[in-house]
Amino acid sequence: MSDDPSDAYAPRPHRAGHPAARPSWAASGEHLPEEAALPSAPGHHKDLRILRRAHRRQRRVATLTALGYFTLFLILSARSPSFMTEPVTGGLSTGMVLGLVQLPVTWLAILLFEYTAGRYVDPLARRMRQRNALLAERETGL
DSSP states (O other), X not given: OOSOGGGGGOOXXXXXXXXXXXXXXXXXXXXXXXXXXXXXXXXXXXXXXXHHHHHHXXXXXXXXXXXXXXXXXXXXXXXXXXXXXXXXXXXXXXXXXXXXXXXHHHHHHHHHHHHXXXXXXXXXXXXXXXXXXXXXXXXXXX
16 A cells, blocks of 8 residues: 555546446447437536526526515615505505505515426426436436
8 A cells, every 4th residue: 555645636537438427329339310319408517507597596586576575665664654654545554555565566476486487497497307318218228
């Protein structure tokens, strides 16, 4: 045994170039037909970054919608109580109306979250799941 630990920190070979890391169809030398080729897509890590970014944006928009309105209500209550106590219609004050509007704003934030999930995040996740299933199917040779 050597006291030199430099080989313990040697860079490991990249797995993609390792023969055991190749899918079974690639190891056999068999070529895929053009119609069976995987859709061109960025790498797996880039896909995950895109998915995380879309989900993060979705959470931020929905959270800022609900919390932004609530914060606005609190600031108006603390900074301008005279505005909040002004009567509007039917004996309700401005503060009561703004307080009652918080529930629909929360529903709006939920609907916004669901809309952006269905429109942007879910299709990204579905594509990644299908591509991973296709890769796993091809690796096992089924």
